[in-house]
Amino acid sequence: MLLRAHRASRIVVIGGALVAAGCATEPTASTARATAAxxxxxxxxxxxxxxxxxxxxSLRYCPAAGASMPRRLVPENRRALPFAVSVNDDLGRPLPLDDDGVFTRELRGCAHLIVDVARMADALDDKDLAQRVGDDVIATPELWLWRPEPFADDARLRVKxxxxxxxxxxxWVDVDDGRYLVDARAFRLKSDAAFGRFAVEHIDAGGARLSLARLDDGRAPPAxxxxxxxxxxxxxxxxxxYPEPRLNVLVVPTHVARPIVVGFYSRGGGPTALFYVGDGADSLDADDLEATGRWALTHELxxxxxxxxxxxxAWLNEGIATWYQDLLARRAGMLPDDAAYWAELVRGLRTGRVRSDEDRLTVAEASRRMHATGAYQHTYWAGVALALLTEVEARRHGASLDDLVRALRRRFPxxxxxxxxxxxxxxVDAGKGAVAARALERAFxxxxxxxxxxxxRLLAELGVVxxxxxxxxxxxxxxxxxxxRAITLPAERAPAPLAAR
Ligand SMILES: [Zn+2]
Structure with a gap:
């Protein structure tokens, strides 16, 4: 359960805009020169x-004991700047803003920033960055959690x-004394946050805790x-x-007739899967991964x-995620038999091949320019074709893509x-993982x-007719x-959990 306790706020709303109504916080002594991180x-x-x-x-930035204010505070994405409603010192005096952010070096005490996140979501009109979902808002921290500039590798924000x-x-995942620890790495990869009024359901599965936030009116497929x-x-x-101990899942309802419409996975500071879900239809078979769109859940996860x-x-990460979306479903019994699995694979490969005929890009070009050209299916399924070539080659030498994936996560946890x-x-230069890594390099x-x-020809040799x-x-x-037959066999014995890596 999320806290719903209402705390008195010093913020009042005037004419639809967010305004700081002064601040009673005493300046903190920060005369000591910073020595610690x-x-x-x-x-x-x-x-x-x-x-x-x-x-x-509203964000209040105060140096921890022994630290001093950074030179500047800036939004990672400078498009957020016009949506700073106010930036003040402890006495309510405005701090000077320029094209990057605000100067804070000489500031004694704390900096107070108010960001109009909802108006930003409307004005930016870019769902990758922010969007309104009913009365709720999804917004990447790049826009609203201003950070020190420069943001040294050993520096931390302790966010409450x-x-x-x-x-x-x-x-964010790491917590210290009730505060999330956020460092520079959290801003190097896309990430998502959601605000509003919504129910959160916790699901423990595969060793991970999934926190499922149903946004807007809370509509979602019952299952x-x-x-x-x-x-x-x-x-x-x-x-x-599961490779992560914790995963946020944001659910955005739509009126599309498919239960799972599309998904996204982001990982800056911690992982978030975002799914657009639809109304579905009563006649749908819950076990039909394609008709329900359930394959997308396994893909994103x-x-x-x-x-x-x-x-x-993208050929690598989308190829591997797409390779596993149906393979893991088969190994887990979510696809009824091997023929159903290979039929899905053949159907996907056919789609990818048709798209490659249409876009006339090479595999490398499609991957490099996937977002600009929309060569998604070409890239995803070319990646699967490379995975298939690799898997068969690796299996001939006693290894598999599973070994490569495990080795990569051990090397880059x-x-x-x-x-x-x-x-x-x-x-990946040793062990079975290296066998598969070399095979994948050669295939690419x-x-x-x-x-x-x-x-x-490979499919024919495998007996996929x-x-x-x-x-x-x-x-x-x-x-x-x-x-x-070995490819679709469930893992007989679970390998060592990642926690021991
Ligand atoms: Zn993907």
């Missing part, structure tokens, strides 16, 4: 708008969120919690536990299997920064300058039928 305590209070819905945040009658879902738990369990089978990858190498595919794979090198990795109508049958006498 710079630490700023940040008290965030959620504020109402004129209609008593969530409107914005006073909900003041609202609910909040923030991504969403159970579906998420099933997906988290399925993903947990690779590492022995499977992103945690790998460390962050640079966006130009933290979501600190995005790395390119080349350095990620090169870092051999196919990156082609429009599409050809896997038709596609008839003229596109129906899939499995041939157990095919030369690689045993490899095919």
């Amino acid at each position: 710079p630490v700023l305590d940040v008290d965030v209070t959620l504020l109402p708008d004129a209609a008593d819905a969530f409107g914005g945040v 969120v006073e909900r003041a009658g609202f609910d909040a879902a923030v991504p 969403l919690g159970a579906w998420l738990a099933a997906s988290a369990h399925a993903v947990a089978s690779v590492h022995g536990a 499977a992103h945690a299997l790998l460390p962050p990858v640079k966006s130009e190498d 933290d979501d600190d920064e995005a790395r390119d595919a080349r350095s990620l794979l090169a870092a 090198q051999a196919n990156k300058d082609a429009p599409w990795p050809d896997v038709e 596609v008839d003229a109508m596109g129906a899939v049958a499995l041939d157990d006498h095919a030369p690689l039928a045993a490899v095919r």
Whole structure:
């Protein structure tokens, strides 16, 4: 349960704008020169708008004992600057704002910032950054949690969120004395937070705690919690536990006829999965992963299997997440039999190939320019084709993609920064993981300058037989039928959990 205790606020709403009504805080003595790592305590209070819905945040930045104010406070995304309602010192005097943020070096005491988050969501009109969801608001901390500039690697924000009658879902995981620890790494990767009034359901699955926040009117498929738990369990089978101890799940209702419409996964400061959900239809079979869109739950949750990858190498992280979305569903029994799994794979590969015919990009180009050109299906399924080539090659040598994924997470346990595919794979240089890493490097090198990795012969060798109508049958006498059966076999014994890494 989230706190709903209402605390008296010094903030009043005048004419629809958020205004600080003076501040009674005494300046703190900060004459001592800073010696310890710079630490700023940040008290965030959620504020109402004129209609008593969530409107914005008040942030009070005070140096921790022994620390001093940073040179400046800035929003990571400078587009947030016009939505600073006020920036004052302890006596309510305005601090000078420029094109980057506010100067705070000479400040004695604390800095007080008010950000109109809801108006920002309306004005920026960019759902990647912020959006209104009914009376609730999703907004990346890049916009509203101003940070020190420069933000040294050893510096910390100790953030406390006073909900003041609202609910909040923030991504941060590490807590010190009731405050979230936020460092520079949290701003290197996209992240999401949500504010407003919403119910939060906690689900423990696969060794992780999922905090499910149903935004707006709270509409969601009735089985969403159970579906998420099933997906988290399925993903947990690779590492022995879900790769993250905690995951925020934001649920945005729509009126699309499919229960799960689309999902996103962000990880700056801590992981958040965001799903748009729809009304569905009574006739839907809950076990039909495609018709319900449930495959997207496993896909987004499977992103945690790998460390962050640079966006130009989307073939790797999207390819691996897409490879696992159906494979883990099959291994967990969410797809009824192997033929159903291979039929999904063949259908996806066909889609990717058709898209590659249309966009006329090579695999490397599609991956590099995926967002600019919309080459999503081309990139995702080319990545799956590379994964299939790799998996078969690795299995012939006693290894598998599972070994590579496990090795990569052992080598890069933290979501600190995005790395390119080349350095990620090169870092796996021993054991079974290296067998699969070399196979994947070879598969990529051999196919990156082609429009599409050809896997038709390989599928035939695996005994995946596609008839003229596109129906899939499995041939157990095919030369690689045993490899095919091994790929979908559930992990018999869970490997060592990540916690021991
Ligand atoms: Zn994805």
